[in-house]
Amino acid sequence: MSVFTPVDRAQLETFLERFDLGRLIDHSGIAGGTENSNFFVATERGEYVLTLIERGPVAELPFCIRLLDGLQQAGLPVPYAIEDRSGTALHHLNDRPALLQPRLPGRHVDIPDASHCQAVGQMLARLHDATVTSGLLRPSDRGLEWMITETKAMLERSPAPARAVLQSILPVLERLRQQRPALPEAVLHGDLFRDNVLFDGHHLTGIIDFYNAFSGWTLYDVAICVNDWCLAEQGGLDERRTEALLAGYASQRRFTPLEAEHWPNLLRLAALRFWLSRQLAADRHAEHSGVLIKEPAHFQRLLAAHGEIRVGLPLAL
Structure with a gap:
């Protein structure tokens, strides 16, 4: 499993207190990544993906947030950074920049036609x-x-x-x-x-x-x-x-x-x-x-x- 920075339940519950997403139900690390730490997060109000950024300059993350907002507005099926109650989209968790995004439906295709x-x-x-x-x-x-x-x-x-x-x-x-x-x-x-x-x-x-x-x-x-x-x-x-x-x-x-x-x-x-x-x-x-x-x-x-x-x-x- 490619999780470089672990997040335990207590840490995640504290992190989620700033959002209007309800109580934490479950979370798990996502296997497959090679650069960032990713977690599936389930709350009372839906399913999300938490990403801790492990590589690259933090100053460029607002670019990614603006890009995804623009693509979503253009009608593309992309995730976007969820803002907390104060309107903040870029967060920090365990000394890493952190983004919380909706989990999109569907599965990966291993053998495409x-x-x-x-x-x-x-x-x-x-x-x-x-x-x-x-x-x-x-x-x-x-x-x-x-x-x-x-x-x-x-x-x-x-x-x-x-x-x-x-x-x-x-x-x-x-x-x-x-x-x-x-x-x-x-x-x-x-x-x-x-x-x-x-x-x-x-x-x-x-x-x-x-x-x-x-x-x-x-x-x-x-x-x-x-x-x-x-x-x-x-x-x-x-x-x-x-x-x-x-x-x-x-x-x-x-x-x-x-x-x-x-x-x-x-x-x-x-x-x-x-x-x-x-x-x-x-x-x-x-x-x-x-x-x-x-x-x-x-x-x-x-x-x-x-x-x-x-x-x-x-x-x-």
Whole structure:
């Protein structure tokens, strides 16, 4: 279970006294997270999710709160920070910034089909449309500069197969940094994996975990999505599900010729980013038995498989 900062019942009862949510019934830690501590909380008036923020600058949390408020107002199925009686949305618990949000209905989909992927693509496009003119800006702390630095550091300590993959992507990173293409930008989710989307059957009921949201290329967000939702059993991407997700996105928000040109490299960039961050998390928490550590080599293999990209962006929709 990935709970870095535990919360006992007495602490939670004291915390909830500032809200109009009734008596605490039950709470439990949520397994699956790798960066924050999350808890399901049930009270007399409903079910909620409590998140203790473990990583990132506290000063940027108001960005996340404003982002979620804007997305909710745009009709997207997202959580939002619940205010206490004094109108405060950002709290502290056990020396950690804390947010209390409604628990959205639905379940995670472990094995998505083309219909799930199409729905995710459509919702991601709606998210980008809702944020492109929002005025919200937040640079990524894991952008190109970070990736270049961490790639060079990993090169020095990696075995030969990994070094070959890293050496192949480094010129791509340098080129994107030096000649930044004018691709469409908005606020991105940045982590729209299967464990951050909820479905009721084939109906998408929720998008959660916006703590990695940042401003950047919308195509990069699409690539992050495809790299998790559209994986083939034998490695690389499943063409049918990839086409469905891209078609879903394009039905709401058209791709540009420049995006089509950069699509292969953005897929590689997205695979590298999570290879690096998972490796750093594995190194940092190697001796912590209670922390879920996701396999870094998964994205190493995916990056290697992206040497050939067979599904391009649909430009004719």
